Amino acid sequence: xxxxxxxxxxxxxxxxxxxxDLAPSPLRAxxxxxxxAWRAAGHRLVLVDLGCARGGTAPVWTRPAWQRNAxxxxxxxxxSTPDDDEGLAVxxxxxxxxxxxxxxxxxxxxxxxxxxxxxxxxxxxxxxxLLRLVDTRLPRTGLADWATPLTERExxxxxxxxxxxxxLSIALALGITxxxxxxxxxxxxxxxxxxxxxxxxxxxxxxx
Amino acid sequence: xxxxxxxxxxxxxxxxxxxxDLAPSPLRAxxxxxxxAWRAAGHRLVLVDLGCARGGTAPVWTRPAWQRNAxxxxxxxxxSTPDDDEGLAVxxxxxxxxxxxxxxxxxxxxxxxxxxxxxxxxxxxxxxxLLRLVDTRLPRTGLADWATPLTERExxxxxxxxxxxxxLSIALALGITxxxxxxxxxxxxxxxxxxxxxxxxxxxxxxx
DNA sequence: ACGCCACCTGTCCTCGTGGACAATACAGAA
DNA sequence: TTCTGTATTGTCCACGAGGACAGGTGGCGT
Numbered sequence: 001x002x003x004x005x006x007x008x009x010x011x012x013x014x015x016x017x018x019x020x021d022l023a024p025s026p027l028r029a030x031x032x033x034x035x036x037a038w039r040a041a042g043h044r045l046v047l048v049d050l051g052c053a054r055g056g057t058a059p060v061w062t063r064p065a066w067q068r069n070a071x072x073x074x075x076x077x078x079x080s081t082p083d084d085d086e087g088l089a090v091x092x093x094x095x096x097x098x099x100x101x102x103x104x105x106x107x108x109x110x111x112x113x114x115x116x117x118x119x120x121x122x123x124x125x126x127x128x129x130l131l132r133l134v135d136t137r138l139p140r141t142g143l144a145d146w147a148t149p150l151t152e153r154e155x156x157x158x159x160x161x162x163x164x165x166x167x168l169s170i171a172l173a174l175g176i177t178x179x180x181x182x183x184x185x186x187x188x189x190x191x192x193x194x195x196x197x198x199x200x201x202x203x204x205x206x207x208x
Numbered sequence: 209x210x211x212x213x214x215x216x217x218x219x220x221x222x223x224x225x226x227x228x229d230l231a232p233s234p235l236r237a238x239x240x241x242x243x244x245a246w247r248a249a250g251h252r253l254v255l256v257d258l259g260c261a262r263g264g265t266a267p268v269w270t271r272p273a274w275q276r277n278a279x280x281x282x283x284x285x286x287x288s289t290p291d292d293d294e295g296l297a298v299x300x301x302x303x304x305x306x307x308x309x310x311x312x313x314x315x316x317x318x319x320x321x322x323x324x325x326x327x328x329x330x331x332x333x334x335x336x337x338l339l340r341l342v343d344t345r346l347p348r349t350g351l352a353d354w355a356t357p358l359t360e361r362e363x364x365x366x367x368x369x370x371x372x373x374x375x376l377s378i379a380l381a382l383g384i385t386x387x388x389x390x391x392x393x394x395x396x397x398x399x400x401x402x403x404x405x406x407x408x409x410x411x412x413x414x415x416x
Numbered sequence: 417a418c419g420c421c422a423c424c425t426g427t428c429c430t431c432g433t434g435g436a437c438a439a440t441a442c443a444g445a446a
Numbered sequence: 447t448t449c450t451g452t453a454t455t456g457t458c459c460a461c462g463a464g465g466a467c468a469g470g471t472g473g474c475g476t
Contacts, residue, residue, distance in 0.1 A: 072357070091339050094353070110325060117318060120335045127328045130338045131299050151422060159289050160310070164406045166462070173310040175222040180424050182464070189464085196464075198372045198406050205415045207371075359452065374432070388454055390434070395452095397434085404434075 004116050007038045010049035015080075015101060019047060022109055035065045039072055045116050047108070049101050050079040050090065059086075061093035074115040078103075087126045097121030146203050149191045157184040161197045162204035212324050215246045218257035223288075223309060227255060230316055240268055243277045252280070253324050255316070257309050258287040258298065267294075269301035278302030282323040286311075295334050305329030333415065354411050357399045365392040369405045370412035 006023035010016050011030045020026065026047075027038075038046065050060055060066060061077070077090045078101035087098040096115035099108065100123070111121040122130070147155050160170045167185070171178040185197070194200050214231035218224050219238045228234065231253075235246075246254065258268055268274060269285070278301060285298045286309035295306040304323035307316065308331070319329040330338070355363050368378045375393070379386040393405070402408050 088339065107325070107327075110322060110327075114318060114322065117314070119315075119318070119332050120330075122328075122330070122335065124327050127330065127335075131296065153423070155289050164404070164410065167464095168462085176423090177425060179426065183424075186464070196372070198409055201406055201409055201415075202372065202413070205410070205413060207409075207413045361453065375434095376432085384453085385455060387456065391454075394434070 004045045005043045006112065007034060007043065007046045008048075009034060009046065010051065010101075012049060012051060015049055015051075018102070018105075019108070021105060022047065022112065032060055032065045035073065044072070044074045045112060046073050046075045047112065048075060048077055050077055050086065051101065059089070061090045061095065066093065074118070076108075076111055076115055076121065078108075082123075082125075084126050084129055087122070091120070091122070098126065099123050146192060150188060154184050154188050154191075157181055158188045158200060158204065161185060161188075162201040164201070212253045213251045214320065215242060215251065215254045216256075217242060217254065218259065218309075220257060220259060223257055223259075226310070226313075227316070229313060230255065230320065240271055240273045243273045243281065247277050247280055252282045253320060254281050254283045255320065256283060256285055258285055258294065259309065267297070269298045269303065274301065282326070284316075284319055284323055284329065286316075290331075290334075292334055292337060295330070299328070299330070306334065307331050336414075354400060358396060362392050362396050362399075365389055366396045366408060366412065369393060369396075370409040372409070 003024070006026040007029060008016060008019050008022075008026050009029045009032060010019070016028055023045075027034075029038075032048065035046065048060065073096075075095045076097040076099065077087075077095040078099050079086060080101045082098075082100050090098055097111050097120060099111050099121070103111075114121045147158075150158060156174060157170055160173060161167075165173070167178045167181045171181045174181070185200075188200065189195065192200070192203060194203065211232070214234040215237060216224055216227050216230075216234050217237045217240060218227070224236055234255075235242075237246075240256065243254065256268065269278070281304075283303045284305040284307065285295075285303040286307050287294060288309045290306075290308050298306055305319050305328060307319050307329065311319075311331075322329045355366075358366060364382060365378055368381060369375075373381070375386045375389045378389045382389070393408075396408065397403065400408065400411060402411065
């Protein structure tokens with residue numbers, strides 16, 4: 001539960017006080033440059049107030065310090081005036097989450113837990129808007145392509161293999177023998193004319 | 209922490225067993241009709257396996273029992289063969305979350321926590337795809353992302369490995385020894401915290 | 417009843433992969 | 447000049463993957 005070291009970035013003293021209890025003993029920085037040192041220290045979890053010097057200067061997520069480190073960090077971006085477009089921009093810039101900076105402590109803590117575990121966190125409002133947007137202009141084919149020649153079971157096995165699961169873990173997940181997994185995968189490889197699971201992963205995930 | 213009563217809906221006994229530890233003493237139902245009684249009892253939290261009678265019949269989320277109750281419940285829909293379109297459909301049908309039915313227990317528990325608190329849960333893979341779909345300008349971030357901590361040579365090797373080349377063919381392509389390729393890849397795995405070339409391929413190609 | 421197919425399992429065997437342990441050469445920085 | 451980082455190569459080893467055999471069950475349609 002947010003046991004990981006947390007870095008708070010805001011130049012708003014009141015906000016810093018509100019955030020103080022989110023983790024055992026969070027560190028405080030006023031500028032985004034603290035990111036470099038934070039990452040160098042081997043830490044990942046960051047809560048940054050987008051209100052930091054917003055007026056006038058370029059948005060925080062376009063600064064060098066952000067660009068350099070966003071990839072390796074789990075950054076929860078918080079805004080006191082949440083706005084869907086800002087959320088999209090900051091998420092696309094590598095942040096792991098976007099929320100209201102004055103959200104309840106429980107909500108913030110949960111969001112931090114989620115991004116600390118490697119997932120993404122997007123609030124109800126923005127997320128449901130995303131869903132509505134995508135729903136209107138439905139994506140393209142998707143599944144029917146690689147999955148069509150496969151049986152149900154082969155699809156399941158292929159799906160798991162394509163995200164890097166080993167034969168054994170697939171077997172345990174599906175309650176069958178490792179040998180059987182191999183048999184299914186062999187059929188998958190033949191049907192899709194693939195050489196190994198890496199090629200399968202590329203095919204399943206639409207690479208090329 | 210998922211203290212709320214939880215209803216498991218699946219006709220897969222193995223899955224039910226895997227899910228048994230998600231909450232103190234979860235209830236089990238084999239069909240979606242249990243939803244009515246569950247809501248009548250004043251409960252909200254549900255984990256439903258979309259594999260329930262999928263073949264042939266209409267998708268679970270179009271059945272009457274679902275339509276009647278989805279709004280008042282916090283439903284986490286799980287699929288053994290996750291597919292973006294299915295995810296979108298089920299979320300638009302009122303589910304609060306969509307995930308892989310064989311996801312690690314910790315992940316499932318976290319997802320349940322999130323939807324129990326009234327938020328929505330969408331896995332990293334689907335969510336990042338949503339973001340990409342909505343915001344069409346995304347190229348720069350993806351490129352320098354995984355490559356930043358790597359040296360020039362490591363990047364070259366990683367690039368080739370990520371499209372399925374064997375160590376030997378990479379060696380031939382770069383005019384070095386297979387052993388050297390291994391050394392570079394070892395460094396790549398360490399720097400990017402990856403276990404093998406399949407994970408590398410997924411990272412390089414922006415999956416998750 | 418017979419054949420087809422999906423699903424499941426077993427034992428070998430070969431090979432690529434990734435890690436451990438070790439070493440050389442060369443660049444630029446302190 | 448020493449030191450650190452990059453690039454290079456070597457041997458040995460354990461493990462998983464995939465192929466090549468060779469089966470077993472149950473459903474389903476002709």
